[in-house]
Structure formats: structure tokens, C-alpha cells
Amino acid sequence: MSKDKKPKSKIFINKEFCKGCGFCVEFCKKGVLVLSNSYCDSGYHFPEVIKNNCVGCYTCEIVCPDFAIKVEKL
Numbered sequence: 461m462s463k464d465k466k467p468k469s470k471i472f473i474n475k476e477f478c479k480g481c482g483f484c485v486e487f488c489k490k491g492v493l494v495l496s497n498s499y500c501d502s503g504y505h506f507p508e509v510i511k512n513n514c515v516g517c518y519t520c521e522i523v524c525p526d527f528a529i530k531v532e533k534l
């Protein structure tokens with residue numbers, strides 16, 4: 461049974477900064493992110509939020525080498 465918890469934080473993705481390295485996807489222990497099948501204007505796959513269970517750990521923001529992802533605590 462899944463509990464409908466309120467998200468603890470919000471993820472902002474600036475896809476035009478993203479280079480599609482996938483670090484944010486790989487290092488998120490909660491499986492919040494996947495790389496999109498779509499491309500940004502620069503030709504890279506960018507991350508998308510697929511789950512509502514972000515815990516606001518900032519890992520994705522810290523590992524992103526291109527400052528393309530930001531975490532805001534709610």
C-alpha cells in the first residue's frame with residue numbers, strides 16, 4: 461500500500477545547462493529522476509522527475525557538474 465505523502469522538496473531542472481551525464485539519476489537513492497527520451501536544444505537527454513518521494517538530500521544538485529539541477533526544500 462503506498463502512502464500519499466506530501467513532497468519534502470521541489471526539483472528545478474534547467475535543461476539548457478544539462479549535458480546529459482546522468483550523475484543526478486545515478487546518485488539519487490530514491491529513484492526520483494530518469495533521463496528523458498527527449499533532447500534539450502543542445503542535444504542532450506535531460507533529467508525528469510518521475511516520483512514524488514524526493515527527500516531533499518541535495519545529492520543531485522551537488523553531483524551535477526553543470527549546475528543544471530536545484531533542490532528547494534518545502
Ligand code: SF4
Nearest residue numbers: 488514515517518520
Ligand atoms: S534531492 Fe536527493 S532525493 Fe531528491 S531528487 Fe535529488 S538526490 Fe533524489
Ligand code: SF4
Nearest residue numbers: 478479481482484524
Ligand atoms: S547531473 Fe546535471 S548535467 Fe548531468 S544529467 Fe543531471 S542535470 Fe544533467
